[in-house]
Structures are given as C-alpha cells and as structure tokens.
Amino acid sequence: MAELELSRVSKTYGAFNALRDVSLKIGDGEFAVFVGPSGCGKSTLLRLVAGLDPVSEGQIAIGGNDVTTRQAGQRPVAMVFQNYALYPHMSVYDNIAFPLQMERRSRQEIKQEVARAAQVVQLSTRLQDKPAKLSGGQRQRVAIARAIVRKPGIFLMDEPLSNLDAALRMEMRSELTQLHRRLGSTMVYVTHDQLEAMTMADRIVVLNGGKVEQVGAPMELYHNPANLFVAGFIGSxxxxxxxxxxxxxxxxxxxxxxxxxxxxxxxxxxxxxxxxxxxxxxxxxxxxxxxxxxxxxxxxxxxxxxxxxxxxxxxxxxxxxxxxxxxxxxxxxxxxxxxxxxxxxxxxxxxxxxxxxxxxxxxxxxx
The missing domain is CATH 2.40.50.140 (Nucleic acid-binding proteins)
Known part of the structure; x- marks a missing residue:
C-alpha cells in the first residue's frame, strides 16, 4: 500500500510562505504530476514528501503511516533528480547497486536486483560502461534503475527530463509512462512543462504561489478549469x-x-x-x-x-x-x-x- 496523503501541509522560510495549507491524497499506483510556474512550490512539496526538508505545519502519511518526522532514509520513497546524480568513476552496475551495497545486501541478491532493474530500463548490455559513455536519456535511466532496486512505495521525480533535448524528452516521456504501467508503483512527478503533465499524468496537481489551484485528470483541467490561472496554464x-x-x-x-x-x-x-x-x-x-x-x-x-x-x-x-x-x-x-x-x-x-x-x-x- 503506497497511498500518499498530505494534510494541511505548510512550509515557511522565515517570512516567506513557500507552501500554504496543502491537503492532497494520491492513490496507490497513481501517476500524479505536480505542475506550475517556477517558484510555485512544487519542488518544495516533493522535498517535504521525501523527507529532505521538514514541514512547518501539517502531516504527511504514506501507506496510512505518519512519516512527518521521519528522516529521508526511513521513508519508503526513492527520488530521481534533475541532474541524474551518478558517480562518474563507477560503472552503470555499481551506480545501480550502490543503495543495496550501503544496506550490506549479499552479493548474489545485489546481482539479481541490478539485473532485474537494468532489464526494466533496457540497459542490460551497458552495465560495465561508465556514465560518460551514455547518452542523457540512458543516464536518466540509470538513475531510475537505482531507484527501482530500492523497491520504494513511492517514486519521486523532480524534473527528470529538463536537461534533455526535445527529441529525448519525447522518448523518455513514453518510456516513463510504460515503466509506470510495468511496475504499477505510485509515482509523483514534478515539472514546469504542462505538455509533460498532460501526456503522462493520471491526475495533475496545479500549484501557484504555494497553494493548490486545482486537482484533476488532464482533460478535466483542460475542459473545466477552476479559474483563470488554470485556464491560462493548461493548454498550448x-x-x-x-x-x-x-x-x-x-x-x-x-x-x-x-x-x-x-x-x-x-x-x-x-x-x-x-x-x-x-x-x-x-x-x-x-x-x-x-x-x-x-x-x-x-x-x-x-x-x-x-x-x-x-x-x-x-x-x-x-x-x-x-x-x-x-x-x-x-x-x-x-x-x-x-x-x-x-x-x-x-x-x-x-x-x-x-x-x-x-x-x-x-x-x-x-x-
């Protein structure tokens, strides 16, 4: 069970309100996309879910368990960052295996889990290569495979495609959608690109100025925007x-x-x-x-x-x-x-x- 529930979550930095009274429920196995302009609070919200930053007010629950005060390593989540965060001196195999090695898993278990994850992201033939030999899309797949081996309840993705060119972004959108279908996992994805949100999401969460403007299926937001902001943001x-x-x-x-x-x-x-x-x-x-x-x-x-x-x-x-x-x-x-x-x-x-x-x-x- 990997349902995510936020109850009246707020985040302040001094006098600045980054997030204001956000309440939201994301179902088990759902692909939810946080979208909005720069500075709207979407990445901040993802970091709160990941446990990278503490909440100022409110509660976060995953699978019905309150994780509000748990550290990042104690939460059933795995995060994929915009900049890949790969170790350049390590092979693809070792980059994927790193979380399991830190948990001191057996060599045989690590080998099996890495092979499984590499097959899912179609990198089985590149395990001995260094990241420098891979394309941007392949490097992002390595980062995703490293998240897969942790078997998280929720995948958190912070603008993972923004460093790719237009053709690769289109290819990776399709690959991530297929990956979600294969794994059936809960995914929370942050982007400023409403095209990514429309094409990938089961539900979109539109944020603006630290608050949720509207939540709904892509075509629901397109046909029935709640206000002028959503109407102007969704659609191209x-x-x-x-x-x-x-x-x-x-x-x-x-x-x-x-x-x-x-x-x-x-x-x-x-x-x-x-x-x-x-x-x-x-x-x-x-x-x-x-x-x-x-x-x-x-x-x-x-x-x-x-x-x-x-x-x-x-x-x-x-x-x-x-x-x-x-x-x-x-x-x-x-x-x-x-x-x-x-x-x-x-x-x-x-x-x-x-x-x-x-x-x-x-x-x-x-x-």
Missing amino acids: PPMNFIAGVAGSIAGEAMLRVEAPGFGEVTVPYDGSAVRTGDKVTLGIRPEAVTLGDATDDSISFSIVPDIIERLGLHTIVHSESGGRPFTALFNGDPRLRPGEQIHVRVPRTQIYLFDQDGVGRSRQIAA
Missing part, C-alpha cells in the same frame, strides 16, 4: 482572455456579455455568482477558432494576422482583437498572409466565462 498555445461586462440573462443557462471589440456575446452560464454589471472575463482556446462566418451556435469576428507560424500539421496565428493579443490555431496550412484581415468563428459552447474573482462560471463541458 494558452487560452485567450477577453475582458467584458455581464449583461442580462438570455434564455435558459445563457448570459449576454458586452465585450469591447467583440460586441455582445451570448455564452453558456451556470446561473450563479454573476450579476448584471459585473466585470467578467471570456476565455477562448486558440484551437476552438475556425475560419468562416457566424452560425446560429457560434460567434464571428475579424482578426488581422501579425505573425503566422506554419508547423505543417497546424498553423498558429498571432494577432490582436479588442486591444489585446489574440492567438488562433488552425488545422493544416490555410492560405493566410500577415496584414490581411480574416473572418473567424467560435462555437458558443467553447467560450468560457470567469467571474470578477477569476473563478470559472461556464456550464460544464464534458471531459
């Missing part, structure tokens, strides 16, 4: 935000919003917390924008492309609308030119509504 390119003023109710579960540069926009609405005259924010994901005029179930407006990024599969258009930057993502390679006005439309069901406090108030969209 990020969501467009348009300032507006709430008007009158326009039929069942619909609200009129006056948005400069867009006119009157009717959007889905959950029927609470927004009153006529309130300042609100509309959200439009770039991928919800298509070329064409309005239909009964969509709104239409014009944009003038400033920069066009042609990626083959997609084309990203950067423009301005209502006095603010506006990004659209189109499939394929439409014939567009900078400076030439185009007409676009967005389905009403794909327009998000946030109240004056930045809380999501749109009708729920199925994840």
